[in-house]
Amino acid sequence: MRFDRLIASLGLALCLGAVAGSAVAAKLQGDPAKAAPIVDEKCAGCHGPDGNSPAPNFPSLAGQNANYLLKEMQAYKSQRRSNDMMTPPLEGLTDQDLANIALFFAKQKPTPGTVGNPDLLKLGAKLYLQGNPASGVPACDICHGGDGHGRSYFPRVAAQGVDYSIDQFNQYAHDVRKSGKKIMRSVAKRLTEAEVKAIAEYMASLAP
Ligand code: HEC
Ligand code: HEC
Incomplete structure (x- = not known):
């Protein structure tokens, strides 16, 4: 280095430690196959059927880390992270649905980005x-x-x-x-x- x-x-070391500490996460439990029909119906239009988003302003989710995905979906659901487009699709989904969805997108293959x-x-x-x-x-x-x-x-x-x-x-x-x-x-x-x-x-x- x-x-x-x-x-x-160095200045970052402290907060880095705090962030990294909270990153020790339990492995997510769930069944990605159960998420497929939900993704098809509620997410694919914006994020792509395999999480490779068709538009540069909609985030790609393919290959994204499952713990991160779950945390962000929970944040939208509780409105801590808020976006009008993300509120309706998550309505009515259970915590288990969200875990299944996180595992589904995490295992999709991401495609190259566009420069x-x-x-x-x-x-x-x-x-x-x-x-x-x-x-x-x-x-x-x-x-x-x-x-x-x-x-x-x-x-x-x-x-x-x-x-x-x-x-x-x-x-x-x-x-x-x-x-x-x-x-x-x-x-x-x-x-x-x-x-x-x-x-x-x-x-x-x-x-x-
Ligand atoms: C100390 C750790 C740390 C450093 C350093 C850091 N990030 Fe992050 N970043 C995070 C964490 C944790 C998140 C997760 C979301 C949140 O907390 O809002 C994040 C979120 C992001 C996101 C949003 C991702 C998404 O899918 O919405 C982007 C983009 C990003 N960081 C880019 C950067 C860039 C570029 C730099 C360097 C200039 C940087 N980060 C430096 C920890 C860090
Ligand atoms: C109408 C379009 C639309 C639909 C439908 C939609 N999303 Fe999103 N999604 C977005 C947009 C736009 C963002 C970025 C919002 C922001 O800036 O916070 C986003 C962000 C996300 C993020 C955060 C990504 C990151 O890198 O931080 C996740 C996770 C997510 N969506 C999951 C889903 C899931 C799961 C579904 C289906 C249940 C879904 N979305 C349906 C448009 C959509």
Whole structure:
């Protein structure tokens, strides 16, 4: 690890520990096959039948980590994370349905993302792998992995839709999305608009 990166990470070490501590999760119990008809009826229109979303502003769920998926569905259900499009589909689903759905999407094969502006990838890679010590932005790979696949409660960001990622950074920066750990809100507040675009393109470019 480079020295400047180590220094930038030190400030984070404490909250990192707190986040990682809560990431020790029990393995989800459920049956993904039972989720298939629910997904077909209620989710496929926006997220794709196999969780590979047809639109860049609807998140892809294929291969996403099951613990993360379950946590976010529960957050929408209880309105801690709120979005008008996500409220109706989850109505009436039980906790077991949600666990089954999480396992269903986690085992789908993610397809490659779409890069809109390849010129931004170099800056995006630098930010993702090294952060920006000048503005206190931590490297992203610490939590989301160098390959962007995350683990457990740390979401996969590889091959995600550019528009969706940019929108999430805006929601974090303006405290609209605040169901999760504080870390992403403080990260988003320190990123410029140009940096957000570059990181979103870089995440989309990562192999699924
Ligand atoms: C009408 C379109 C629509 C439908 C139908 C829909 N979703 Fe979504 N979903 C969205 C949008 C848009 C978002 C991003 C919302 C936001 O910004 O918080 C989202 C976000 C999510 C997320 C969070 C993804 C992440 O990476 O954080 C999960 C999980 C999810 N949806 C699961 C489901 C499931 C399960 C169903 C079916 C039961 C479903 N969705 C049906 C549009 C839809
Ligand atoms: C200390 C750990 C940590 C660091 C560092 C971190 N993240 Fe995150 N990130 C998380 C966690 C945990 C979540 C899960 C959702 C939440 O808490 O809101 C998340 C959520 C996200 C999401 C939303 C994913 C989705 O599907 O909705 C994106 C995008 C993201 N992070 C990108 C980044 C980028 C880019 C960086 C670096 C500039 C970064 N993160 C640094 C822990 C971290």
